[in-house]
Amino acid sequence: MTVVIDRNRRPEGKPGAEPVSAAGRVRAKAAGGGGLYKARVPIYPKLVHGSWRRTKWILLTLMLGIYWITPWIRWPRPSGLPQQAALVDFAGGRFYFGPIQLWPQEVYFITGLLVISALGLFLVSALFGRLWCGYACPQTVWTDLFIYVERAFEGDRNARMRLDAAPWSFDKLWRKTGKHLVWLGISFATGGAWIFYFHDAPTLIRTFWIGQAPATAYIFCALLTATTYVFAGFMREQVCTYMCPWPRIQGAMLDQHSLQVTYRADRGEPRSPHKKGADWSGRGDCVDCNACVVACPMGIDIRDGAQLECINCGLCADACDEIMVRVGRPRGLIAYDTDAAVAARASGRPAVYKLLRPRTAYYAAALSLVSGLMLWGLAHRSSIDLHVLRDRNPMVVHMQDGSVRDGYTLKVENRSFYPKTYAVTFDGVPDVRLKTPGAAATTGALSVAVDANSVRAVRVFAVAPPAADRPANLPAAFTVRDGARRVVAKTVFTSVGASR
C-alpha cells in the first residue's frame, strides 16, 4: 500500500491566520486580488548554527577560492603560448586547461562537458534533491556572502528589520552605505575575476587600470559587477523563483525516494506552542516557534511541504535542531528525508531508503556512457588533423603528354606546441607524382612544415601518367605522417572531364 502525501493540501491551521512565511504572505496577497503586479516581500534570514550551515560556509570558501585563484595558476608551455593554466583565448581561438588544449572545431568536448554536468545534476537531484541549488549554485553562494556582509553591518534578522523600519539617521546611513560599498567591492572583484579567464591575468591586471585592456574586458567586468550586485544584493530568491528554469525541471527529476529537506509531519503534528515541563503526549514535536521560517533564505515555511521555492539548503533543519535540543526532543524534526520514508513511518512501517531505482540507474548509466566517451575521445585526440578540399573548377587538367592533374587544398593542423614537418603522401593512384608550389614534383612524400599550434593550407597537385584503363573516379587518400602518428583523409582522383 502506498500512502500518498498530498502536497497541495495545506496543513490544518487556525483559519484566517496570517501566513508566517514571506512566500505565504505573497500568495495571500495575490489571492486577495492584489493587482497585476506584486511587490517583493523582503526576507530577513536569521543566522543559524549547525552542521549544514557549517558545510555551506566551507563550500562557499572553497568555491569562491577556486573562482578567484584559478586564473592565477600558471602552466608551463613553450614560449609564445599562454602560460595560464585555465584560459579561454577567444582572440587566438583556443581553449587551454592545464595539459588540455582545444581548438574551436573541438567544441564538442565543451558540449560533452555540459551534457555531463546536466546528467550529473539529474543524478544528484534524483538521489539527494536540489543539492546544487542549496550549496553550489553561484546565486546561492554569492547571496550567502552578501547576507553575511549585511549581517556584519546591520546585525541579525531582528536588528535588520528594526533598521529598515527606522527613520533615516546617521547610524542607519553609515550601516547602509558601508554594506553597499562592500557589496560593490565584492561585485567588482567577481566581475574582475571573470575577465581573467579570457586574458592573461598578470597582463590584464596591469592594462586594466591604465585603460589599455580590450573593450570586452571592461564591458564584461561592468556587466558581471552589475549582475552580481543586483542578483545577490536585491533579487536574491527572486532569481530562483522567477528566473531560473531549474526549479521547474527538477520536478521531473525527483520522486518519492529523492532526499529533500522535509518537515516530518508524522512526528511534528499536531503542532502547538509548548510550555517548559508540560506533557509531550497527545501532541507533535513541533512547538510552532517559527525558527525554521525565519531562517529560510527563500522565505518559505517548510512545514507546508516541498515547494518550488525550496533550494534544499538545510538551514531550517539546523534552526529546528537548535530548538529541539533546547526543548529536549530528538533532533531531525526537519531533516533530509524522502516522501516514501515519511509515508512509511506515518503508516507505522519502517522507513526504507532506495538509492538504486530505475531513474537513478538510467541517469548513472547515461552519465557513465557520456563520461566514458568523452574520456576516450580526449585520450585518443590526435595532435594532427587533415582536411582535404578537392578542386571543383577545374575538376581535372589534361597535360600535353596525356597525364592528368587534379588539384587539392590540404588543411594541415598542427595542434602540438612545437613546429613540425609532416610527410604527406597520396595513395590509391598508381605512379602518381605530387607537386606543391615552390617545390619540385616528387613521386615520394611531400614534406610540409607547419608552425606550432597552427593550421596551414597547402595546395597539392596530383599528376597521374597517361593510362587508358584508369576509372573516371578513383578512390584515393592523403596521409599526413609525423613519425608513428598519422591522419588519413579520403578523397577522389578524377581523370575524366573537360579542362575548361
Place this chain on the structure above:
Amino acid sequence: MSERKIDEPTGVETTEHEWDGIRELDNPLPRWWLWTWYLTIAAAIIYWVLMPAWPGLTGYTPGILHQSDRAKVVHELAELKSQRGAEAAMLQNASLEEIERNPKLQAYALAVGQSMFGDNCATCHGPGGTGSKGYPNLRDDVWLWGGSLEQIQHTITYGVRTGQPGAGGVQMPAFGRDQLLKDGQIDDLTEYVVALSRRPADPAAIARAAPLFRDQCAACHGPAGAGDQARGIPNLTDNEWLYGPRREDIREQIVGGRGGVMPTWGARLDAETIKALTVYIHANAGAQ
C-alpha cells in the same frame, strides 16, 4: 465582470483557460518586471537621442553620436590597408621565387592573388582560370607567352596586343578574308595543320600545302610549326587550340586571323598585386 474563479489548493485566481483539466493560474507578475519594462522604454528614448532614428523628408535624425555604418566601413578599410602594409612591403621586397618558396609569403600571395584574380582576370579566363574559346587556359602546361614566374609577370604587366610599349603580340594575317590565299589552298593548309598535331589528315592535301606553309606560315610559326613564346606565336604541334581543335575552327582562324587583346595591368594594379597574381597563377598552373 464575471466572478473570479479561485483555484482551491493554491488559493490563486485562474485565467479560466483550461487544457485537459489543467487550469492556468493567474499569478501576479513581480513588480520589478514592470520596472524592467519601463526601463526598456527609457532605453528606447535614449537610443533615439544617441543614434540615427527618425526618418524625415530629406534625411534622418543623425543622433548625437553621429553613428554611420558607411563611415565605419571606410575607416575599417583604411585600417585594414595600413595593417596589411607590412605584408605588402614583404611582397614588394621579395623576388617571385622567394615568395613562392616561403610558406608565409606564399600563403599571403595566394590569398591576395585568388581574390584579385576573381576581380580582374576571371571575366575572361574564368573563375577557375580554365579560359574559354579565344581566352587561354591558365591551368594547363601550354603557354603562349611562357609559363615561368618572370614570363607570367611580364605578360600581366604589359598585356597583349595593346599597342603599348612592352606589350608583344603580332597580328595573324586574315588569309581568307583579305584574299591572300584561295579557298582550296586554305583547305589544304587546314589538313596540313591538323597533321602537325599528329592527327590523321589527307596526304595529298598535305603534300600540296607543304610549300604554302613554308612560304606563308613558317616565318612566324617556324618550319616545324613549333611557334615562338618570345613573340606569343602558338605552337601548332600540341593539342591545345585557342580557337578550337576542329577542322572548321582551324580553317576559320586561317581565314580570319584573330588575335586577342589583354589589358596592360601594370597601369591598373600595383606591383605587389601583380606579384601576388603571378604567384597565384604560377602555383595553380601545370609544371613549368
